[in-house]
Amino acid sequence: MLSREKVNAQIAVTEAKIRKLEDELVTERRILGHLRLLFIFGKLPTELMVEIFMLAISSTPEWPRVLKHILSLSQVCALWREIVVGSPKIWAQSVVEVCLDYKQRSVSSKDYLETIFHRSAPHSISVSFICGNRDAPTVHPKINTDAIARAISNSAPRWKSLTVGGNYPGWATVDVPLSNLQTLKITAGSLTPTLPLCPNLCRLTIADIGVNGSSTVDLTPIPLANLTHIDLESFDLASLLSILRQCEKVVTASLATKLYTWSQVDVDMLHDGPVTVLSSLTHLKLKFSRGEPHWKLIGPFFAPLALPALRTLRLSFNRSAGIPWPVEAFPTFQMRAPQLSDLCLSGTWITSAQLIGVLRLAPALTALSLICCPECVNDALFIALTEGPTSAPQLVPQLRFLYLRDVRSEFGNDKLEAAIRSRGWSEECQALNRNRLQKVRILDCFSKTRITVLEAKLTDLIWQGFKLVFV
Secondary structure (H helix, E strand, O other): OOOHHHHHHHHHHHHHHHHHHHHHHHHHHHHHHHHHHHHHHHOOOHHHHHHHHHHHHOOOOOHHHHHHHHHHHHOOOHHHHHHHHOOHHHHOOOEEEEEOEOOOOOOOOHHHHHHHHHHHOOOOEEEEEEOOOOOOOOEOOOOOHHHHHHHHHOOHHHEEEEEEEOOOOOHHHOOOOOOOOOEEEEEEEOOOOOOOOOOOOOEEEEEEEOOOOHHHOOOOOOOHHHOOEEEEEEEOHHHHHHHHHHOOOOOEEEEEEOOOOOOHHHHHHHHOOOOEEOOOOOEEEEEEOOOOOHHHHHHHHHOOEEOOOOOEEEEEEOHHHOOOOOOOHHHHHHHOOOOOOEEEEEOOOOOHHHHHHHHHOOOOOOEEEEEOOOOOOEHHHHHHHOOOOOOOOOOOOOOOEEEEEOOOOEOOHHHHHHHHHHOOOOHHHHHOOOOOOOEEEEEOOOOHHHHHHHHHHOHHHHHOOOEEEEO
């Protein structure tokens, strides 16, 4: 008779063999499942398989990974390789990176690029020129940049999106018209670029160009009247306004100033000309980066604009520069933008009285965000936002969202609570069918003790669906 120890040892060995066999069984079943899947794929129409392959690789936005997935698909079997190599739609996925900076990532060879461009023809493609160092890219000594530029220029008429980061060597040699280009993005270069002819361009981004700013960029090849989206940085205010007034079809615009010179000529340019109506502009973001004497241009910037469809306005100021609020020009601008529903002010020294004046001219406002605004968030503001028990017109009656971040908490909890309750939550307001203030989000303003007290006071509203968020 075997001892207890030997029996236990045999049981352990047998259990280990069973676990090993179970693992092998799982592996074999997985392989069998793959074989069955391949068998099903082999009977599908080629067009459907191409769509399946495109769905499989489209989840990875970075081109090197997309290319890896494409090559992996082509190595499964002869049928899949034939489909992948012969399907231009697959090779036209994502962005083709042209990288010459070997310290940034692996460089792109001439043969590699020619293969990608050849296999993606005749479909439209997106191209990105990458240079890691904005001043002097570390180009591999064996790379002939002019040869690469000539190799890819044949595909230029098919480009639908083009991104140029840094000072791409040989960029100037790609001088053919980009007739199919819809999106152009040029960023982070120390030299002023020469833009190609883009007759059908819709989206334009120029940021952080040149030591003297982007205002020296010649935009003549760009059809400004056709642009629907613009994102411009490092321009002076006069140039920004001049460009914006020419964008008749623009829907969204993000404009930022940076390191520009100021002169009386700029003021004259801002005042010159009649009111410009941009009937399609719905989203406008402006960033003013300089203080005295540049703030004198801010008022004249708003004066000639009429934006009847504007719904979202983001204004960001350099708080340390002490830029005053454009008291005279902004009310006139608001009268020409009656549909404004989302207003965000950041870094401005606007007072509570001036802000209340702005809100009086914004009856359609549903969202208000105040970030780093030290002079406007106080008792006077919340008293003005507190609606009375009458049916008289109220301040921003449709307000649903209030966001406060890094503002001086020079107001009492009772004033904030009263303003919240008066906006659709009291019985009197419900009888008048007023809109509810649905959410208040406060960041970097309150102590933990104050947060606890305010949450306790508003518990009944929170149970009814009011959202009070502290971060």
